[in-house]
Amino acid sequence: MPRTLVADLDAHIGQQVTVCGWVNSLRLQRKLQFVIVRDHTGMVQVTHRRPDGGSELEELIEHGMPPESAVVVTGTVVANEVVKLGGVEVVPTRIEVVSQADTPLPVDRNSGIDHRLDWRFLDLRRPEQRLVFEVSNTVEQAMREFAQQAGCTEIHTPKLMGTASESGAEVFAVKYFDRTAYLAQSPQFYKQMAIAAGIDRVFEIGPVFRAEPSYTARHATEFTGVDVELAWIDGADDVMRFEERMLAHALAAVRDRHGERIVESLGREVVVPEIPFPRYTMAEALKLLRERGWDPSGEKVDLDPEGERSLSALVRERHGHEFVFVTEFPVSVRPFYHLRPAGNPEVTESFDLLWNGIEITTGAQREHRYDVLVRQAEEKGLGIEPLRSYVDCFRFGAPPHGGLGAGLNRIVMVLLGLDSIRESTFLFRGPNRLAP
Template sequence: MVISEQPGVRLVKKIYTKDLLKSGSENQRYRICGWVDRVRDLGKIKFILVRDREGIIQAIARVEETPSKVFEVIRNLDREDVICVEGVFKKNPQAPGGGEIVVENIDVLSKVVEVAPIEVHNSTESDLATRLRWRWLDVRNPRIMGIFVLEAEVAHAFREYFRSNGFIEIFTPKIVGGATEGGAEVFPIVYFDRQAFLAQSPQFYKQMGVIAGFERVFEIGPVYRAEKHHTVRHLTEYHSIDYEVGFIDGLEDVISVAEGAFKYVVESVLRKETTKMIIESYGGSDILIPKEMPKITMREAYRILEGMGKKIPFGEDLDSEAERLLWMYARKEFSSDFIFVTEYPWKVRPFYAMRKPGEPEWTLSFDLIFRGLEVATGGQREHRYHVLVEQAREKGLNPDNFWFYLEFFKYGAPPHGGAGIGLERVVMQILKLSNIREARLLPRDPERLFP
């Protein structure tokens, strides 16, 4: 790939290892840049494994072919030095990936100051706390980097789905004047001379978007929950994929959007070669999605769970074991890794949930369980001003504290509903990860603020 013959201009263009191994021309000169993964010194022959974001390639230097200065540079290389290697590409079935570069020149761009605290190529053998402490080194491991390559594609696929279905992307404030859910699970912050909070959810603002006339809106952004959970499924900061739809005929319209979105996302990441390989490497590609995802009411869930030996008190929420059992039920009865649970009890839903007509103890709401974990929560919202005010009072909330939200409904609000989807939870379940912290580049939990 010669790009110039002018003096002082580099003759060889940088190429990623994956592209070189896949489509490189033998006996052509190439330049690869990355980190030294390992060096094997056999005396007159030296092998350098160079790692970039796409993979690892072998570079080989023979004393009789390599300039002595270059050979000396190789002798002094350390793991994680940043280098660029120029040389001729050769096919070699015995080399990683089936090819190698015969070294002609090496530029050392950066030397390590000290031995890395974790071995990048074996970083998964370190405990998770150590990996998270040295996350930027951990992510250099191609297996770990794959998690975040997939996460980016999952977010992209959700965005594609919403845009192609007439949704407008909005960007809502993350510094807010009041709690969205009305509870204590908020992070207070000092906002000049006042108290403010980090947003628990874009809930109020996406509803505002519908009422403002956008009709269909979505957002992908951070949310914050001051929950002192020390579990493998909770974070204090995560990314939420939220949508809201106006002029709905009922809960089914909201559910159909969630179902369509998840089908599109799973099909998309399994169709693309890069993400499919990542998912397969984690053993997660056996995702079961039937033509129509199963849907059961909460009352049906109680009965099913009782038949499986798990009794949930009538009117109470599902716990993690119940979610896992319902997934097992869906997999057995419907060949599905997904199951919707609808009509949650009013006592466990927020004040803005639409109650079921004639049965006010239940709501027009749902959770979506994927491989045993709730990954989405949503429902139809109450759009009638006076009913909203009364429901807030019934929950023990002071409507005056939600004046900015309630004002939306004074001037005409269409029937609407939506949902929030946890991005990290989706990635966690696709890859069958054991801890949600693995699906967050720099996770925040009650103990972790750095890096």
């Protein structure tokens, strides 16, 4: 008999069905045996009345199918408004245990995050944990949909590089036959190469590697990056307008598909932001925060995590908004390829996007003039020869362009109010974790 999903059972009342899933829990009473069976669409109560004299089925339920055993249940769907799980139950005629779970289970919902990560496949069987990845899938799908509708071409850039990107910091070196290669910390240079090739708008959603010895709740050594590059822009504001519309589109998709379940499981409402997002230059942000007591020495030129949280709190207070763009970062804290506006060469045409106090995006207009790009690289102390294949892209005519890089895992973490990026990553990688 074909398998019936739990979510579809109410369309089969009075019919015999086969449900495949895991034993979520058992409640064994004197006259009745209740088994909650779970598949990826929901849970159903399987109700078995103990017969006089006993039976093989009664014995199997009693002793042969501990929680998390994989089972195939065949029985009749019965409407029962008393049943909290959808108002239906299955009265079994046959149960097959296809794989019995060991007992006791090595992990539960009260286990610490590191222990749960050790047993990630069991941890993800919980519906609220699986919901995280359903939401992540929707965010990724909606972003891809928006980018394609906006005229972007999806590309897939190499993750093995012959030279360390940008400054050479925060990269993993790997053996590559008789030489050393490096895992890409960003598709930045390749996106720009695509622009120089005449592909007007590009995007990529793929793995990114950062050799950062960071142990914070928002850092990972491998994560999924969302990268966009747009040609023929007038400034970084064109990129910011693209991103705020893309995020609003993605959050609307999450609200429509998962909003009720997110409230039920995580107690969090999905808010689709109003456009445009508030914008503050770095100079404006520093001034406002110092007036409120942050950085009393006045020495900082960038925002630390405390500053990001404080600025977001200020924006919520002033604008009632969860997002804020911080623009015009100083040259000293931005890479050599960020464009410096002619009227203010001490800053860059760049931005970060903060969401509820956490930075989720970095973006900028890029420097597209070969001579200026080379000069800025030299000013940062970078040798040109290791960057030759990159800077050569700008020797033969390149349009004004800019783009952004965002972390999908961090976006989902903030969206769902999770405590750590570990919760929004299928198999987390950090300085101390390479397994499972």
